[in-house]
Amino acid sequence: MALSYKNIAPFLSAGQNRLSRWLSYTGLAVGVLLLLCSIQMYVNINKLLKDKNPRKDGYDYISVTKLITNDNMAEDHSFTDAEIAELKKQKTVDDATPLLANKFLVKATGGSTIPFTTDLFLESIENNFIDTVPADFKWQEGQDIVPVIISSDYLELYNTVFAPGKDLPQFSAKSISSVRIQLECYTAAGTTKTFKASVVGLSDRINSVLVPTAFLQWANGQLAGPAKTNPSRIFIKTKDANNPELLSFLEQKNYHVNKDKTKFGRVKQILQAIVSGLSGFGILVIILAMLLFSFYLQLMIERSKDNLQLLITLGYSPGWLSKTVAAKWTPVYAIIILIPLLLTAIFQWIFQQFAMNGRDDLPVYIHWSVALIAVLLLVLSVTVNYRLVKKLLHKL
Amino acid sequence: MQISLQQIAPSFFNKENYSGSEVWGKTVVFNKGENLHVVAPSGSGKTSLTHFLYGLRTDYTGDILYNNENIKTFDKEKFSLWRKQHISIVFQDMRLFTEQTVLQNLEIKRQLLPYHDENKITCMARQLGIENKLTKCCNTCSYGEQQRIAIIRSLLQPFDFLLLDEPFSHLDDVNTKKAMALIEEEAAIRNAAIILNDLRKIDHLKAERILYL
Numbered sequence: 001m002a003l004s005y006k007n008i009a010p011f012l013s014a015g016q017n018r019l020s021r022w023l024s025y026t027g028l029a030v031g032v033l034l035l036l037c038s039i040q041m042y043v044n045i046n047k048l049l050k051d052k053n054p055r056k057d058g059y060d061y062i063s064v065t066k067l068i069t070n071d072n073m074a075e076d077h078s079f080t081d082a083e084i085a086e087l088k089k090q091k092t093v094d095d096a097t098p099l100l101a102n103k104f105l106v107k108a109t110g111g112s113t114i115p116f117t118t119d120l121f122l123e124s125i126e127n128n129f130i131d132t133v134p135a136d137f138k139w140q141e142g143q144d145i146v147p148v149i150i151s152s153d154y155l156e157l158y159n160t161v162f163a164p165g166k167d168l169p170q171f172s173a174k175s176i177s178s179v180r181i182q183l184e185c186y187t188a189a190g191t192t193k194t195f196k197a198s199v200v201g202l203s204d205r206i207n208s209v210l211v212p213t214a215f216l217q218w219a220n221g222q223l224a225g226p227a228k229t230n231p232s233r234i235f236i237k238t239k240d241a242n243n244p245e246l247l248s249f250l251e252q253k254n255y256h257v258n259k260d261k262t263k264f265g266r267v268k269q270i271l272q273a274i275v276s277g278l279s280g281f282g283i284l285v286i287i288l289a290m291l292l293f294s295f296y297l298q299l300m301i302e303r304s305k306d307n308l309q310l311l312i313t314l315g316y317s318p319g320w321l322s323k324t325v326a327a328k329w330t331p332v333y334a335i336i337i338l339i340p341l342l343l344t345a346i347f348q349w350i351f352q353q354f355a356m357n358g359r360d361d362l363p364v365y366i367h368w369s370v371a372l373i374a375v376l377l378l379v380l381s382v383t384v385n386y387r388l389v390k391k392l393l394h395k396l
Numbered sequence: 397m398q399i400s401l402q403q404i405a406p407s408f409f410n411k412e413n414y415s416g417s418e419v420w421g422k423t424v425v426f427n428k429g430e431n432l433h434v435v436a437p438s439g440s441g442k443t444s445l446t447h448f449l450y451g452l453r454t455d456y457t458g459d460i461l462y463n464n465e466n467i468k469t470f471d472k473e474k475f476s477l478w479r480k481q482h483i484s485i486v487f488q489d490m491r492l493f494t495e496q497t498v499l500q501n502l503e504i505k506r507q508l509l510p511y512h513d514e515n516k517i518t519c520m521a522r523q524l525g526i527e528n529k530l531t532k533c534c535n536t537c538s539y540g541e542q543q544r545i546a547i548i549r550s551l552l553q554p555f556d557f558l559l560l561d562e563p564f565s566h567l568d569d570v571n572t573k574k575a576m577a578l579i580e581e582e583a584a585i586r587n588a589a590i591i592l593n594d595l596r597k598i599d600h601l602k603a604e605r606i607l608y609l
Contacts, residue, residue, distance in 0.1 A: 007507050010500055011493060310491055313452065315479035315508055315553070318472045394472070 005328045008321070011311060013303040020296045025336055027289030032377060033340035034282030036370050040348055042275045043367040048356075049268040059094065060241035061129060061205050064234045067256040078230035092246035093238055098231030099208065100124045100216050103224035105186040108197070114168050114179065122183075123208045124216040129235050131205040139215035145196045146183060149210040152202040173202055187223045206235070207258075242266065290381065294388050301325075301392045309396050318393045325393075326386035333381040341366075341374045397463055397482055397556035399426040399449065404458035406444050418607045419445065421458070426589055428556045431580075433601055434593045436609030442593040443488050445609065446561040449591070450485050451475045480509050484555035486563040490546040494535040498526065498545050501534055506552040520548045523578055525571065539566040547575050551582040558583055560592040576600035 064087070066077040079087075079098060087096045102122040109117045127133045130149060137147045152173070159170045171179065181197040203210065238246060241257075250257055301308065312318055345366045352362050405411075405420040414420035419434065420441065426432060436442050447453040448460060451467050460467050462478060470478070479485075492501050502517045521527040524544040529537055537545065543566045550558060558579065564572040580602070583590050592601055 003507060007504065010496055011504065307493055310493065311504070312472065312476065313479075313491065314505055314549075315476050317476040317480075 003320070003324075005324050008311065008316075008324065011304065011307040012325070013300060020292060020299075024289050024293035024296060025332070027285055027292060028333075028381075029336050029340055031282050031285030031287075031289055032337050032374070033343055034285060035279055035377075036282075036340055036344040036366075036374060037347060038275050038279035038282055039373055040344055040366055040370050042272060042279070043369065044348075044351070044362060045268060045271050045275065047362055048359075049271075059237050059239060061131075062236050062238065062241045063099075063206070063258040064096075064236055064250060064255045065232060065258070067254050076230075078232045079234055080230055084231075084234060087234060087236065090246065090249055092240075092243045092249070093236050095129075095237040096234055097126045097129055099206075099233040099235060100213065100220075100231060101229075101233075102185075102216060103220045103227075103229055104188070107184040107186075109182045109184065110168075111180060111182060114181075116166060116168065120183070120209060122211045122216060122219075123233070124211050124213040125206065125235060126213070129206070129237065130201075130210065131203055132201045134200045136200050137212060139212040139218075141214075141218055145198055146211055146215055147200040148181075148197045149201040149203050149206075150199055151207045151209075152204050153207060154209070155202060176202075185219060185223055188225070193223065286377070290384060293385075297385070297388060298392060301389070305396060308393060312393075312396065318396075319390075322386065322390035322393050326382070326389040329385050330382050333378055333385070337374050337378050337381070341371065344370060397428045398461075399557060400424070400459075400461040400464075401426075402459040402461065404448060404456050404460060406441050406448075407455045407457050409441065414441075414609075417609050419609050424607070426557070426591060428589050429587045430605065431583075431590045431601060431603045432592070433597065433603035433606045434591065434609060435595070435597050435606060436593070437595060440609045442595075442609060443561055446485070446488075446559050446591075446593055449557075449559055450479070450483060481554055482556045483559065484550040484553055484557070485559040486543075486546045486550045486561060488561040488563075488565065490539075490542045492534045492542055492545060492549075495533065497531055497533055498537065499530045501545055502530075502549050502552060505549045509553055511554045512552055517548065517552070520551065520578060524548065524574055540568075540571065543567055544571070544575060547579065551578065555586060555588050557589045557591060560590065562594050563592070564594070564598065572598070573600050 066079070068077060084096060084098060087093055100123060106120045106122055107117055108120040127137070130137075132149070134147070134149075137149060139146055155171065155173065155176060162168065163170045176199045179199065181199075183195040183197045185193045185195065187193075197211075240246070247257070308321065311321065348366050349364055352358060352364050356362050401419065401422070401424040403421050403423060405414055409420065411421070417440075418424075434442060434445065444453065444456075448456050451470060454468060462482075467475075493504070496504075498521075499517065502521075503514070506512065506514065506517065518527060518530065521530055524547070526537075526541050526544050526548075529541055529545075534542065534545065543563065547563055550560075560579070563579075564575060567575060576598070577600075579590065582588075590601070592598065592603070597606065
């Protein structure tokens with residue numbers, strides 16, 4: 001019969017210090033539960049708020065206009081080149097660009113698919129300010145079809161309010177690209193130039209109907225003449241749209257900020273920060289529990305020191321003793337980590353079924369990364385434990 | 397197996413202290429199968445010699461070789477292999493697990509590398525008159541009984557050398573005779589060497605060589 005822990009168990013004072021042993025088990029289980037739940041919640045937040053965050057590469061993009069009040073209604077509310085340059089100079093502003101608007105009359109007609117006609121406005125902005133720029137969002141002179149990016153809010157409004165009221169078909173984000181719209185552009189003299197337009201993308205960031213800058217510059221020149229007009233809307237790229245320094249500057253200048261789009265991103269950022277904090281706390285608890293367990297092990301080995309020394313003197317290998325003593329805790333660690341993993345799976349199911357009313361975009365099961373972290377924690381605990389026992393035994 | 401002592405001497409001894417010794421400072425070779433008796437008065441280093449041979453202490457000058465391998469180069473793992481398979485010992489201070497029963501003390505040695513089956517323990521205990529102590533806690537046994545337990549423990553493994561450090565110091569003549577007979581019987585089965593240290597010459601040991609420390 002091969003030697004096992006059972007043979008040497010009577011020679012070790014394992015039964016001592018039950019309190020510290022159970023405290024470390026509980027601490028480890030709580031820490032692992034906190035960590036696994038935090039990771040799962042982090043994944044959940046990312047899934048739930050996935051498509052709704054216009055924040056990109058760590059930047060907020062906000063639209064700035066001049067505040068229109070009863071007192072200044074008659075004044076010009078456009079931005080001069082000097083004002084744009086001043087905005088760009090601010091420490092809190094990483095970049096700023098004007099939104100060019102059409103200077104001619106535009107009407108959109110839906111043709112036979114969507115039988116309606118509406119006055120329209122067009123705007124253009126530097127491509128790097130747009131959250132989604134499809135490859136075909138380009139225009140050059142002579143091109144018949146003008147690519148258009150519209151705000152996703154407009155599509156939602158069309159689908160939920162406009163289309164049902166007028167008995168028009170509704171469109172998904174994908175099918176809208178197949179609709180051909182006619183753009184009728186009028187010169188000051190009343191002549192018309194017609195273009196076909198195709199919605200090539202939706203923007204969560206910019207509330208507008210965007211066309212390529214090349215098209216708008218050309219159309220403004222051709223249809224409205226060379227007279228320069230200043231933009232009335234500026235887009236700002238900033239690291240933090242809620243920076244008090246930035247807000248105070250804009251307020252002092254009497255500029256109006258449209259930050260609605262950044263609020264969602266901010267909520268997600270805050271939620272992620274809270275969950276990350278919880279993960280950090282979980283890791284701290286795990287470290288403390290492992291420290292407590294290592295004290296327990298040290299005490300156990302210290303109390304059994306004479307017996308362990310005698311076993312080695314009689315011919316027991318220190319390597320075998322380390323492996324055998326450490327292996328005794330492997331099933332204990334496995335259970336301690338498996339219980340929080342099961343609890344995380346149950347919490348996820350409850351969260352998906354009850355808190356989120358069984359939403360399809362949220363999985364019922366835990367994310368694979370949670371299971372992977374649990375396995376890594378098990379490997380880590382067993383390795384740390386083995387190395388500690390080995391070190392203590394070799395010191396004898 | 398062979399054990400060679402190459403001019404070894406305890407580093408805490410002065411040279412003039414051991415000028416007459418047949419072991420300290422000399423080259424001595426112990427071969428498997430021979431019985432050796434080391435006789436010396438108290439304080440002449442009998443226990444030190446046993447500990448040096450078993451690799452428990454290194455406070456000596458010169459070298460000890462196991463089959464031409466210097467034991468000063470051995471780590472704990474290597475010693476554990478030699479102690480498990482080739483060298484057994486009876487310590488002067490017994491070194492038993494005092495909180496465990498006699499049987500546990502014997503089984504823990506037998507199980508390491510079983511040379512005998514578990515019935516042999518009862519058989520040997522009966523032979524040395526401690527059969528009724530097997531289930532008793534070791535710390536309830538007298539020194540004489542503990543010495544017999546230590547002797548049986550040393551015989552439960554395979555060995556080429558058996559080191560005995562004043563193994564009969566707490567035994568009367570009758571028990572010494574019985575223990576010596578058992579030791580010689582077990583050594584003979586293994587064709588092993590016995591190195592016995594004692595204050596005076598033990599008549600029951602059929603020693604081929606007697607060395608004076």
